[in-house]
Amino acid sequence: MFTPGIAQIAEDLHTKTDTVVGATTGFVVCLGIGPLILAPLSETFGRRTLYLTCFSIFSLSQIPTALSPNVSFLIGWRTVSGFFGSVGIANGGGTLSDMFHPSERASIFGWYLLGPLLGPTLGPLFGGLIVQHLSWRWLFWILTIVSATNTLAGFFLLKESYAPVILAARKASLISASPDSSKNYRIPNQDDRPLPIRLSHSIKRPVKILLTQPIVLTMSAYQAILFGTTYSLWTNFEQIYGTPSPSNPRAYGFSTQGVGLMYLGPGLGFLVAVWFIVPYIDVVYNRLTEKNEGKAMPEYRLPLANIGSVIIPIKLLY
DSSP states (O other): OOGGGHHHHHHHTTSOHHHHHHHHHHHHHHHHHHHHHHHHHHHHHOHHHHHHHHHHHHHHHHHHHHTOSSHHHHHHHHHHHHHHHTHHHHHHHHHHHHHSOGGGHHHHHHHHHHHHHHHHHHHHHHHHHHHHHSOTHHHHHHHHHHHHHHHHHHHHHOOOOOHHHHHHHHHHHHHHHOOOTTOOOOOTTOOOSOHHHHHHHHHHHHHHHHHHOHHHHHHHHHHHHHHHHHHHHHTTHHHHHSOOBTTBTTOOOOOHHHHHHTTHHHHHHHHHIIIIITHHHHHHHHHHHHHTTTOOOGGGGOHHHHHHHHHHHHHHHO
């Protein structure tokens, strides 16, 4: 949301625009680091607990961001909010896996991804309007209101989806209702190890898998390149399309609101992909599974991604 206001933030906090971009850098870096910690924690404490905890901290972190007296304070709190804001990316895929069969996940996952994809697209549009008519600090006051409302709704509407946690709660309820020592309730594949050991194992596992599984490392690096490229473009829209200056005389001279409108292009592309292309991932996956005598393989989701991986660098060049 605050990218169209980078120039205003730099002027107000008496710093350079390149320094203000550091707030986005910190946010995105923690957006990538957060899932390595938050995703395994959800398998110990449950999806709902992690969502509500991180949603709450994310909402509260917008308040000091709005009150930032200097750019270092702004970067610090944006970095913190990036870590806790990553809970949706960390647990979204796991939540959908809890709820849907593999044969239909791609279509559902595509619509879910509109959140993290359209957020950076629509955010600058609304940010441009806010910065032009109010001030950059109102970006974070409005974000506080929206985030707090979403968090409050989560407390009432969000349900646990992770099966082991649901079964553990059901077991505790049965024992509490009929504390008969002769009944031995047990969860399938129940992990009876002490909590510290389980936490240590859960947190180490993502890093271990990332470093020892070539396909995971390759896909992670590929996604990092895509997100890095995308955010490097988004954070420079203000300099490319904004008001010309002695240091940037070739800018197009758009208003702050006009710069925000430029983000609708990528957003339209995301919508087209989710509406027309993503559903075919399930079609390809199911057909390849049938040809393999009903045995599904993870790589059956990659054929369309292979096509996209070739098109992306071509479109960046032209």
